[in-house]
Amino acid sequence: MTSSSPFVGESTTLRIIQISDCHVSADPDALYRGQSSDANFQKILHLARRWKPALILLTGDVSEDGSEESYERTSGLLAQTGLPVLALPGNHDDVEVMSRYFRLGPWHGPYVMEVENWQLVLLDSTEPDRVSGCFSASYLERIQTSLHDQGKGHTLVALHHQPVPVGAPWIDRYMLESPARFFEVIDQSPRVRCISWGHVHHDFQVQRKGVTLLGAPSTVANSIPGAQRFTLDPAGPACRWLELSARGEVNTGLLYLS
Numbered sequence: 001m002t003s004s005s006p007f008v009g010e011s012t013t014l015r016i017i018q019i020s021d022c023h024v025s026a027d028p029d030a031l032y033r034g035q036s037s038d039a040n041f042q043k044i045l046h047l048a049r050r051w052k053p054a055l056i057l058l059t060g061d062v063s064e065d066g067s068e069e070s071y072e073r074t075s076g077l078l079a080q081t082g083l084p085v086l087a088l089p090g091n092h093d094d095v096e097v098m099s100r101y102f103r104l105g106p107w108h109g110p111y112v113m114e115v116e117n118w119q120l121v122l123l124d125s126t127e128p129d130r131v132s133g134c135f136s137a138s139y140l141e142r143i144q145t146s147l148h149d150q151g152k153g154h155t156l157v158a159l160h161h162q163p164v165p166v167g168a169p170w171i172d173r174y175m176l177e178s179p180a181r182f183f184e185v186i187d188q189s190p191r192v193r194c195i196s197w198g199h200v201h202h203d204f205q206v207q208r209k210g211v212t213l214l215g216a217p218s219t220v221a222n223s224i225p226g227a228q229r230f231t232l233d234p235a236g237p238a239c240r241w242l243e244l245s246a247r248g249e250v251n252t253g254l255l256y257l258s
């Protein structure tokens, strides 16, 4: 599915806030790994707005339990920002329920939005009752078609699961399966400049064949990078900012609460 931008950007640099792994539950008082999902999500959103992005990108596990209530609260707060919200599901999300609260996303195949000099390609790497990610052969074909069909400019691909190990065994057990098949498709599209995901609950950045690969932190609880087991990072919740230049450069960093 392809969509033109619902807004007109004022600058040629596209500013995006990536929010990931909020793990909000039906109960607003619920804790995730001992932290308040709701309170931390609201604080991160406040921080994100002050950075003045053109849009917000949600990379999955918005919900912990796939409940209506969790999506109702998160989408309601996001709507208050007045910003376009692009969303894709994680393994904790209920795709059918989530799609009713977030209109722009890969609900019927890869979702493509063209904005400024960029194409944003959102993918659904989830399968029901599966923690790790996977793409079927037919879905990979659809990704290939999406990447080849779209016109000019540069491409950012977003998904939930990491397609490369991030060096943390507790979450690398559940990365994207058969990543070589995914990269076969990616490598055929020279316009791809960046691939960004969630799921890993910590910062990650590496270059691969000139493409910037990024893992985003969680808005509720992060783990110390490289830890064997989830080990709460005292640096606290965070979100990623991205500045995508018209020439295809990718600048990025994190916004922390503390």
Ligand SMILES: [Fe+2]
Pocket: 060, 061, 090, 091, 092, 160, 198, 199
């Ligand atoms: Fe996840």
